[in-house]
Amino acid sequence: MATTKRTVEVELSTTGLDAQGRPQRVPLAVDEGGNVLTMEAPLGIEPDLSGEHMLINLGPQHPATHGVLRLVLELDGETVVRCIPHVGYLHCGFEKIGEYRQYNQIIPWTDREDYLNSPGNNVAFALGAERLFGIDITERCTVLRVIACELSRIISHLVWLGTTCIDIGAFTPFLWAFQQREEVYEMLEMWIGARLTTSLTRVGGMGADIPDGFTEKLSAFVRGFPKVVDEIDRVITRNGIWVGRTVGLGVMSPEEAVNYGLSGPMVRASGVAYDVRKDFPYLDYETYDFDVPVGTNGDVYDRFLVRMEELRQSTRILDQALKRLPDGPVNVDDHRVILPPKSKATSDMESMIHHFKQVMEGPRPSTGECYVAVESPKGEKGYYMVSDGSSKPVRWRIRPPSFVNLSAIPRMVEGHLLSDVIAINASIDIVMGEIDR
Amino acid sequence: MTEGDAVNGVNRDGSFAPVIAGSALGATAAPATPRNVPNRGGAPNESIEPMRQQFATAVRRVDVVWGETTVVVDPTRVHDVIRWLHDDPSQRYDYLSDVTAVEFRDLEQPLEVVWHLRSLPYRRFIRIKVLLERGAALEVPSVWDIYKGADWLERECYDMFGIKFAGHPDLRRLLMWEQYNEGFPLRKDFPLRGRFSRSEQLRQALAANPEARYSKEELSIADAFEDLPADMRRRLTTGERTGE
Amino acid sequence: MGLSPRPDTRLIDTSSNEPWITTKLDAFVNWGRKNSLWPMPFGTACCAIEFMATAASKYDLARFGMERQAFSPRQADLLICAGRVPFKLAPVLRRIWQQMPQPKWCISMGACASTGGMFDNYAVVQGIDSIIPVDVYVPGCPPRPEGLLYGIMMLQKKVANERSGDPSLRNEMEPDPDTQLYIPPSVIDEVSEPFGNSIHQTRSGL
């Protein structure tokens, strides 16, 4: 397997870590000579304070919870003893609505569920629906979808980077990240006409082929983007504050990470080389040359490093996809799912019937079920669809990666300080739209 | 850093040795994107043969649908089957992808509870199903003791379908609020827009006081419980919630 | 012992070159208010991402006097509700609105916040105006940053035209104590009826 381990090492040029790689402790008080004063514990602890725990409610409206997450924290002093998460503040009934919509009509909902990764979700859903219809997509469509997936991985990680930097106290990377996002937005807008909620795919193809000038823009982006990543890298990767606030937090061992069902950068930071693109490939990912970064410590810092490396690897994949983009049709030639061209639908009897049937009844797959998983920026995103032969699925289940990742937060924040809860929570890369659905 | 350095998966410097998915397969060919998958039929997963031998009667049916192996098992033995799949060294289904349920539009058809399992070392995928007949109790064993990740997945399934997972440590509603009393949204007899009128739904939602929405468990951890007024304590202990 | 010298009574020294103007108090106060709105983003879903894009480098919300974003309702003038509001969140939104001190305004950003958008189902409030009063609705799913900026500029116009003599200005709306609703239940039921295409999409089979 082509997994290489990017050795994740911290060489510090600034203070923040001691020789063993642990965050340095800053003495609270020094005397004139610069010697550290030891503090005497007050004689006899006040009886009322010992053992009294405090209840802190974080959220649901708190800027650092990345959405409407609510954490109830039991604190001993400033140390978290227990954490009770409450989710569901953004429960919008996606799965119920899916049962009332035809397959192509569901695609706009997939945009809005993990809204940082809309093109990726569109692709995942289309792959699942195509499995149910028994369709194999065209070559060009496969490559276009890879481009969509990797672009959306980049913009999703950029939001994660920007917001996490704000949480931990760095504002500049947020502005840089959003500048790059705007570039990607411009490309998506060229392609499909929307910035965020793209609805890029259709069952059996894409909503649109890429326009003229897209490939030039994309290759310019592929050339320019790594420089920005390097710049962000230079600013924060060895920054003393960053390292001090992330190293050693929220450690999950590999066994635990797998047992808790973590996926994506979360599980890879814990040293488990599991990537759906490599292990259960789709869209011909096995033919692309890319590495899966794997952490060695499973803490917040490793998750950050893994995501940074994934940004670079995604650029690599984009580069290869651009080089191999074949000509040819984008949509499959299957009148069950793809509408005939308008000119034919008004002149050719058969096309007209197909058009009528598709519009009035909707495409109907055969009975069956499938679970199609893709590697979303947050982890293993699965769509489980059950069809009873009608034009609407009986069940459209979303397997949300950040939901499962977040369910491990009580385990991760235990014993850490209140301020570290923010860093740990940010490292999960939660999207409430996906968690609550 | 090689794996030889590691003791129990932890290297000398405290970092983890990497765990590689597909490692149990040796040097077999890398997996490829599935193509031309048939609707029905095809070779089932390699775990099926040993499973049949181990649980002859518990395995009710094996289907291969769109290339994915689906095993329907006896509701009473499902926990044993999953435990075996997880523990057996030649299976090692160590990753729980999903727990969910399916209700069909045809109300005669049984309700299905579905587990999606992955074996990372062997790169296998299997779907375990239990059929709950109409009228039977909606109860299946929890797999929380095998996979910690099942915690919220099962709670969500309970919240949406009303299926009880016996053995789950904390089976409460997860997505809907705890006092939600319209039913289980993903059941087919639940209307898309809910059972109550919009104004009633809004009235019920606004009646909840967001500051008084701590559960008894949460209040008691902070010892705030003892300080509450007597009648509120009484209401909490009888299961009534504050803010109602 | 004499008296201390009297203070200079000429408050405005018209003889010097200090520039000064006369204006209406309303115009002066409103000018200040409209150019230093402190927005509190109540971002729940996708629209919040577009809100972030609006605040970030390219669109730069700070140009409109919104450099400082308030993340506490106690120090905010403008609530920007960006995203869907499910019933579970409704009491939270209501509480946040009540915590904001006067003067306060509200922008409902996006189709979901304004009308429930594409989520006409059991979980989502069909428009936040049934929970809190709204000044400006910004349509779109999500609205483009330009759209949000336009909405903000409309609000600024509204602020600029306020008259402090208006007795209804700054009235804190009190919800009905029994139902906690601002609007009569029948009106809520009426305005949240399904309309357009969604009437035909109530059956799950076909």
Ligand code: SF4
């Ligand atoms: S209006 Fe559209 S983009 Fe905004 S929150 Fe609703 S679904 Fe998301």
